[in-house]
Amino acid sequence: MSESFDARGLLADLTPDQQAAVTHGEGPLLILAGAGSGKTRVITRRVAYLLRSGVRPSNILAITFTNKAAGEMKNRVEKLAPGNRVWVSTFHSLGARLLRQYGERLGFDRNFTIYDMDDRNKIVKDALEASGIDNVKFSPERIGGAISKAKNQLLTPPEYARTATDFFQKTVGTVYPLYEKRLRAANAMDFDDLLYLPAMALKKNEELRAELDARFKYVLIDEYQDTNSAQYEIAKRLSLNYDNLCVVGDPDQSIYKWRGSDIKNILDFERDFPNARVITLAQNYRSTKAILHAASVLIDHNKQRKKKDLVTDNPQGDPVNILTFDNGLDEAEGVVVRIKEAVKAGAYKYRDHAIFMRINALTRSLESAFVKHGVPFQIVKGLAFFERKENRDVLAYLRLLANPQDTISFLRAVNEPARGIGKVSLDRLQAFAADQEIGLLAAAGQVARITEIKGKAATGLRDFHRMMTDLRARLDLPPHELVSLVLEKSGYEAMLRDSTDDEDAERLANVGELVTAAKQFHEANPESTITDFLEQITLASDVDGWDEQADHVSVMTLHASKGLEFPVVYVLAVEEGLLPHERSMGREDEIEEERRLCFVGMTRAMKELYLCHARLREFRGQLNYAIPSSFLQELPRDVRYSDTSMARNQARSAADEWRAKVGPAAKDWADTGARPVIPPKKPTDYKPTIPDAPETGLAVGVLVQHEEFGLGTVTDVSGYGALRRVKIRFPGHGEKTFVADKVKLKIVGRKKAGG
């Protein structure tokens, strides 16, 4: 290929395979990119390459999995090809943008609200009640999930009803159209609509399809293995006239099947696009040989898999570690202490560490361990802040301002703070609104016409409507000023300020932070409206809130870890029932997805990898035996086992207190229920990789040499990490207690048993 432009800077540091992917010209391209093979880099370079070769930035569309990834790619492209603003976004953001831009052509109001799962379930509940099916057999969550799945498969309500066979599906078939009606009446879209409606429009409206196809001549999609049918439809229909579709993915990292993702999309790409070029990137640049080998051996247990060997030129590195703890608390503490020690030893910074787990619930014990040891951390869960009650309340006002039809937000805001408007009055108002086919806010404006509502409720509704009308006149204010105004006019701020409740003081601070968040948004996007602000919040993914600059330990779910990398990785609770999760048990394909999830977590690690499990784990307030994950058995032999729970005989660990509380039943748990799948290990098997690790070999009966007191025998060891104390009896000096971290001791040997 002869370039008439300067591509040297884009290609110099790439392998031939990577270069081929970057410089591929017209036509479909499938890049099978193994974990750590530099796929983000390739996709970014490719965009820059296209720009330098003369493709107009407006003709390029790049789809990433998170908004954060989209922002980063935008910045990198900007650096490689200055002055070019390419459209990079997630599928959902793309859908929202298309719907706002072309919605009116399709019959939608552009100021629609995006409903999250919470909102969705409330609508489902309402639709369920209205359907007359009140046997409470199926939860709104379950029905909502089924509707979501239907939309992902592009099934319309009648189509779904036609294919429904069992009672559950028939129920969903009844609720689905009612649900849709309520969404449209509220001028709202759920997450799935953002894909479903554009996909349908591209399918049905050839004029629009051809227009967008020509606009997005080059489409690039990252994490293609996790696209669903609706997303596939969008990609395909944007690539009919201009089939320059470039998809990047790794079937081994497909972890969203439960959300409707179809691994077939990537496996069948060559069939869908017969002239597709396929490039495989198998070279790993991220992990040590030890880590990559362990991950490869694990994933090789998946039967439904095209075999693929990942190779790396990186050094062998330390063996992968399997850590055994007494219980969840010890696990949390043990990991935090290890990290602290590693940082203290100067080997790593806090930000080099990440802790992953299968379920969010496990972050609780970690949180207290971090606080206890003064280790900085961030729990990467993007929406958590906006999901607090007080912030949701305030956001409900904003959503209602942006979209007066928004039922859910009206119901949330109308009596918070209390305005004397109760359930009965609201039922009457809803009946009136439904009858008149108007929104709830509009109905509140006509409260005088509703004879059944009187007294406090009537004045409350009238005042609420008047206040919202006044606020709506200020809709053009920058987001943060609008938030401040809402806080003031609604009385929400006053309510919190006048409260004597301590928690309300915190809530006040939180809504204050909401103003700050809005201000930051405004500064970053000066042109944007309140609708954009709300959209960004709703479509934010967990990692979008991650601060990767700060020096702290990152804590997140395995799902959130996709696409990231860290020098040191800990995976918690690698136990049967959690990883693989019990809900996947019995279904081989779901077990395989769990294995992929484990694989994703492992392959995030660059230098050190620790897979942890505990002998006892608390679940719903109950203590249960935990069996090490079958995945651990599938690892190669050269992993390193270390059982820190061995300390239980010497140390007064948290487990002892716990066991004492639980009583004799659990006293000899170690010898009964828990059947270690892992070969039994001796404490001496463990060689700390970091200096001053909590396991310094100090145990009762160990003979030590002290600088001042001479030879002594350890009589007690307690606590962990910096708090670890060691009691030593010195002949002639009596018993002394030291902080294990601080005291200088030389281990001389072990006293004979009984001595």
Place this chain on the structure above:
DNA sequence: CATTATATATTTTTT
């Protein structure tokens, strides 16, 4: 209507 007490369900993972 609002507040409080009791019952009940809830836990996978997420745009």
Place this chain on the structure above:
DNA sequence: ATATATAATG
């Protein structure tokens, strides 16, 4: 164990 939903009470 905790959070939410419903029922009972003021």
